[in-house]
Amino acid sequence: MSVLIRDDLVLSQAVVTADVTAPFEHVDIEQWLKTLPTHEYQRCAPGDHKAAGYTVDDDGTPMSINVEMIGTGLVIQQYRFEVATPHYCKMVSLSDVFSAAGWTTTQVIWELGMEQLQGDQLRYVNTVTSHPTEDFLKFIIASGQTFEDAAAARQHASGEHCKLETPHYAQSIANAAIARAAA
Template sequence: MSNPEIVDSSFTAIVNAPIEKVDLPAWAFGLPDAEYQGCSPAHVAAGFTTAPDGKRMSINVEIIGGSLMVQHYVEKVGERDHLVLESVSDVFTPSGRTTINVLWELRVRKIDAESCEFTNHVRSTATDALIELLDRQGIPFDVFRSQRQPMSIAHNQGETPLFAASIARAALR
């Protein structure tokens, strides 16, 4: 099994700011900790640093479905209206620590002079470490995926409008 998909979810919300003022990388790599926490009750902390290759990295800590996740999002695409971040995220489960691959893609597209549509797309896939952890516990991947999907999708759905509002606040500052 080579990187099987766990979740692929995408939600949209309105950013009440002109697209010309929106800068997704500036927002993501300058997001204050309290602002990140305000975008979901599951958000614990956020910060930013650089990856070993010098690329920008956003560190996000959240709890999804009872598991603490530390995400190390490295910038893959960094345009004002399109940001793609990739992470090999640490996941702390009751059965031990493992990892999950997460691809986080953010986009905005102009609606009119005063607003744009924000798309928050999250896709996660299994790492070999996750498959090994599940195998040691005798948990079929499909069972894990069916339990993880509703929690991850609900999390993405809940944070999307709050991220859109945060992006608007940053754009209008």
């Protein structure tokens, strides 16, 4: 199945930061993603996050699987690790979205980064960018929406969702670093 992603169009983009205290040299976002338990994932966005898991794609590429509500849509993220380092990961997903109007797809790019401000003072940067697929564009036309209306709704929902999850992600990553330092 070939999916055409419209990376010339931005459906939504959110960049949210949160400051935490942890030993920078023990931060490992890649390892955190690969071992994130479902219940910890749920604590990172109460009510929105439903399940998380780790697998590999057919070609062996590591993948993070996340199931969450964003606004009124149930989103199944199938994130492939494109860049995976202790302080920065770039994940790309062709995501399935279920709404009252049915199923469609979008591309979601999730970037997780931890910057050292000074000593153990760190800043987590959570960036989520979504692009429509051709399937999504046909889907919204069939449901009587314009791209502008769909993008505005998605921007609002995704922005609010990122504001909820970012400080929790930051603290969860920091807690893992603190535990790693203590071990």
